[in-house]
Amino acid sequence: MISIAILFTLTGCWNRLELNELAVTVATGLDKKGSKILLSQQVVNPGAIAAKGGAAANNAPVTLFQETGNSFQDAGRKMTTSSTRKVYTGQLQMLIIGEELAKEGLSDVLDHISRDHQYRKDFFVVIARGTKAENILKVYTLIDLIPANKMNRSLDNSSKAWGTTASVRMDQFMSDIISNGKEAVLSGIKVHGNRKLGETIENGQQIDPSARLQYNGLAVFKKDRLVGWLNAEESKGYNYTQGEIKSTPVVFPCPRGKKKITVEVLRTQEKTQFKKINGTPQIDIKISLEGNVSDAQCAIDLSNPETITQLEELTEKDIKRTIAAALNAAQTKYNSDIFGFGDVINRTNPKYWEKLQKDWDQAFPDLQVNVAVKADIRRVFLTKKSFRERMEE
Known part of the structure; x- marks a missing residue:
């Protein structure tokens, strides 16, 4: 009887998922599209990252899934109709929010993220300045094959060595939004150069890329709304x-x-x-x-x-x-x-x-x-x- 009772403690996780069943998201973009939200998920292509030669090595290191919905979760669930794997956000590094959406207010977005257990709240949050978040996620990057890694490291390094950016994580951003005694700021990011050419795989293979992702200024918030920008000084x-x-x-x-x-x-x-x-x-x-x-x-x-x-x-x-x-x-x-x-x-x-x-x-x-x-x-x-x-x- 004791042996049988011990067996019940050895059962596996009821909701576990195998790695080969997941589409691992490293960056998420949110934009306003009419009265709805456009959700963009930058997902790692493991075959292209692991490949050292052959056809797989010439594939894009990431792919972009996009869907429009009435809410964040609505768009995310609709995304299952185009993805062969379950989109997993537990390894998210960057959340990019379109400037138009940020000006309208982010309370609904933050409500979803604060409730969803899958988000770890330690990823960086930035604002797509003068463009849409989806455009930021479409740019191929040099050195760091995965654009999310480039954005993450560049933000961290620039805040330490230059001082005009702010490496704000989601938990800090939500805390500042809720606070009655401090308003939030987020770093702005923009596409520098030819955006259309930056969306081609050749952009990440050139010595002098046609387009680069570059941080630019700090976004000033009033509660959950973007109200303006600080320049570099x-x-x-x-x-x-x-x-x-x-x-x-x-x-x-x-x-x-x-x-x-x-x-x-x-x-x-x-x-x-x-x-x-x-x-x-x-x-x-x-x-x-x-x-x-x-x-x-x-x-x-x-x-x-x-x-x-x-x-x-x-x-x-x-x-x-x-x-x-x-x-x-x-x-x-x-x-x-x-x-x-x-x-x-x-x-x-x-x-x-x-x-x-x-x-x-x-x-x-x-x-x-x-x-x-x-x-x-x-x-x-x-x-x-x-x-x-x-x-x-």
């Missing part, structure tokens, strides 16, 4: 306020002459605090960073401490300018608290925020934000003289 300023700048160059004119100096910013730290002055709310943002002089076209003495101090001040001035640009766009153009100042107030003084939040749309545009930046240049790399100076010697 404003996007970088926003990321400074979030402490998300891992590394980025700051380029400014030399103290004398028309040449340029580049300071590579490293190890930034951000601290945002709330205070009340005579009953009026204010926000203090303090940015501290370390930097290296990576490019000096000027005839300046980098061994002189006064020169380093001057470069630090120029670096601080430039960063404050980018932050001011981001603040101006959010407060005057979009009235969207993408910085999370409401969250800061709520954490500091919940009772005050409870009174303030109902009028936050009126208070936010006039909120005084004080920005302080402290730069510390530690290194000038291998030499304290410019290459031009050494050449003249």
Whole structure:
């Protein structure tokens, strides 16, 4: 009897699926099509990926399934009529949302994703800027054969080394949408070049492709609706306020002459605090960073401490300018608290925020934000003289 009872614990999963029965989706696109939703699924072609030669090696590494429906799930279920395998989204890397759909509102889309157990919520979300999401998913890419891998890695790398993008995952995006004290931002992606030629397999076989996928600006949300875009300078300023700048160059004119100096910013730290002055709310943002002089076209003495101090001040001035640009766009153009100042107030003084939040749309545009930046240049790399100076010697 004991042996028979143990057998019941050894039964397999009732809803298991074999790998050869699945169409593994790595990127999903959502567009508005009239009053309906156009769902595009970028599915891996395992035969083309595994092949080293022969006919299979010349096949497309991914294929695109598309279907229109009254809702996200409706379109997904209708897709079974064209796919020989069950579409599986458990390995999803990218969700691309068309700009037109994002402007209309994403609450219905987010409701479906939050309920469906198959989605892991750790994939990146971006907005197709000036085009449809389906057009993004049709472009063949170089180096990374699977376009979803290219988009994933490029977003991650650019956010760490450039600072004008935001690598936002679905769980964070949904949290910001729900929050009463912070609005959401997402990176924009567009097709750079000839889109039609980019949809041919030859695009991924050229040294200089006819079309490339390129991230461009940050999308600003108000609740679940896209309301506008930040340019590159404003996007970088926003990321400074979030402490998300891992590394980025700051380029400014030399103290004398028309040449340029580049300071590579490293190890930034951000601290945002709330205070009340005579009953009026204010926000203090303090940015501290370390930097290296990576490019000096000027005839300046980098061994002189006064020169380093001057470069630090120029670096601080430039960063404050980018932050001011981001603040101006959010407060005057979009009235969207993408910085999370409401969250800061709520954490500091919940009772005050409870009174303030109902009028936050009126208070936010006039909120005084004080920005302080402290730069510390530690290194000038291998030499304290410019290459031009050494050449003249």
